[in-house]
Amino acid sequence: MKVVIVGTGVAGASAAIALRNEGHRGPITLIGSDPEDPYRRPPLSKDFLGGTMPVERTRLKPPTIWAEKEIELIKGANAESIDVGGKTIHLDSGQVLQYDQLLLATGGRPKVLKSEFMDMTHVYTLRHLRDVAPLRNELNAGSHLVVVGAGLIGSEVAATAKGLGVKVTILEAASAPIARLMPAWLGEKVASLHKDMGVKMVMNARIESFNQYEGGVRISMASGNRIDANAVLVAIGMTPNIELAANAEIEVADGIVVDAYGRTSQDSVWAAGDVANMENGFLGGRYRIEHWTNAQDHGVAVAKNILGQNAPYNPVPWCWSDQYGVSLQICGWPDASDDVGVRGDINSNSFLTFFHRKGRLVGSIAFSKPKELRAIRELIGKSPFISPELLSDPKVDLAELAKSQIEAEQFENKRNETAAIKDLVRER
Ligand SMILES: Cc1cc2nc3c(=O)[nH]c(=O)nc-3n(C[C@H](O)[C@H](O)[C@H](O)COP(=O)(O)OP(=O)(O)OC[C@H]3O[C@@H](n4cnc5c(N)ncnc54)[C@H](O)[C@@H]3O)c2cc1C
Incomplete structure (x- = not known):
């Protein structure tokens, strides 16, 4: 049985290793559009951005593991289409791969503001290893970073930047950080972590426009205020990468729809990690989880199910965020x-x-x-x-x-x- 996995993030990479560890002897191919060996994203907003962690420590596994486990790792290749009838997957390199079982672990990409804002120099998002160096180059003591979005990633980057002596302003559209999850008083407590460290928090922020000026970006707010930033990080959440699945007529709805085993609506096609829209076995309904531990555990669970272990995956989600x-x-x-x-x-x-x-x-x-x-x-x-x-x-x-x-x-x-x-x- 040949298993092909799309996505070299933690879900895809953990699934590939789990297949071998669980005794699968057939070929495994792991394809990722990222040119890097699989790496951990959590340090990208913390120690690695702060310059206290060498790049080697961001690697998910030692570089030799893929050859040792006989996992064919194809990096820097985008899977462009799937033929579910013919069980083939087509890469942008022109390569066509046959599969018996296909796992989609395509994760997500950062949500963005209008393209005319995002195309400006000094405006960044953070998801990939390659995003870190340009952002870090802007974090010089005394410079001004504006973070749009007081979610976990935005908050962590604010904390890291502050540690580097950068002046930081956070612009948040809601009335408090992570307002959907917590009552106002708890949101205020999270906000005070930043405020106590000298970060300026602007809540209910409405951005009207970005304008480029020499050395940075001028942000005009609906309130009439103007903020001059040397750099802007847009951290307003992520969009699941569903297009590959949707074009193959695999059911999607805020993610790729899977059952408790990780099966999609198409025979022999599975999904795991941030991209998977799964059942909530405790409270009912469906949801997606965007946390590290889930992506890892889900990848492993689905790999076992591909091998016929039939174990439903029903986690209580959990995540952490380090700030100050x-x-x-x-x-x-x-x-x-x-x-x-x-x-x-x-x-x-x-x-x-x-x-x-x-x-x-x-x-x-x-x-x-x-x-x-x-x-x-x-x-x-x-x-x-x-x-x-x-x-x-x-x-x-x-x-x-x-x-x-x-x-x-x-x-x-x-x-x-x-x-x-x-x-x-x-x-x-
Ligand atoms: C900066 C940052 C900090 C974080 N910190 C924390 C934290 O502290 N705690 C926590 O719990 N979580 C954290 N997270 C979230 C956590 O990293 C994610 O939940 C996890 O990485 C998701 O893994 P995944 O494998 O499902 O998806 P991803 O990591 O998104 O990997 C998907 C991969 O698939 C590739 N891909 C997509 N489409 C294709 C295609 N068509 N062809 C080929 N390849 C494709 C993508 O390039 C990507 O490499 C953080 C995330 C970021 C970005």
Whole structure:
């Protein structure tokens, strides 16, 4: 069986390695439009941008692994079309590859402002390794960086730039950073991380125009204010790369639609990672996850399913973001409209919040509380009907609580199963 994987990001690369580790002996081809060996994106806005991490440490795996695992790595080649009937994939190099199973791990690209703004010099986005050097060249002490978007990537770049002595302004269209996920007071807390470090935060920002001037970009705001920047980073989210799938009549809807096993609507075609629009096995509905751990785990899970292991993938999503020495972690599906409880002192930089929806624990946002967040994530997945009072009680050890709750839940499920079997036997 020949497996072809499109996308050399963490989802595609992890899937390729997992296929081998799980015993697949047939050919594996990993194709990526990126000319680089597979690398990790998280350091691109943190240590690597800051210049404290050498490029070798951004590599996902040692460079020899692809040959060792007999994975054919085709770099710098764009997959242009798929013939699902003939099971072939066509590359821009003219090469045509036959497949038995095809995995699409095409990730996403940064959302952009109008092209007349994006085409200007000193205006950047950040997704690829090649994006880092030009942006870093602009981050000189005393220069002014404007970051459009107070999401995780924008916030991290702001923190890194500040560490390099750059003057930073963040322009955010919403009333608070990551406003959709958290109530205003928590958004204010995230904003204060920046403000305390001297970053200027402009909320409800409406950009009217960019104009080039010598040495930078002049930004005109709807408020009438003008901001002169030496460089502008546009970090307003990402768009999933669905075109390859859509043109092959694979179902797409904010991503490539997959089932719990990673199968798309076309036979023998699978999808994983940031591009996959998957079922939410806990709360219902569908969604996409744009986090590192998910892309990695999903790639591995789908690789196993390609080999016939039939294991549904149903994660409680989790991500982290490092800003000014604080590790901000988010898990589950927090929403600004949920009931929010607190554990710890919100005036410090070490506390945890947890989100309940109709009595069910659905998410958590934590400031430098990794152990507690792990426990909450377990509870969301395995025993979510837990009282906020217990979670906020500082005398309760959350790891112990999660363990005992989950054991009690499993015991109860087993008891119900046994009772059901006894009823069945009695009826017969
Ligand atoms: C700067 C930055 C910092 C981040 N920091 C964090 C963090 O701290 N924590 C966290 O949880 N997450 C973080 N993330 C998100 C995380 O990196 C992504 O969720 C993850 O990389 C997604 O992996 P993926 O393999 O699904 O997609 P991608 O990494 O997007 O890889 C997809 C690959 O497919 C290639 N491709 C697309 N179409 C084609 C085609 N037609 N032919 C050939 N190749 C194609 C693309 O070039 C790309 O290389 C960060 C992301 C960025 C950009």
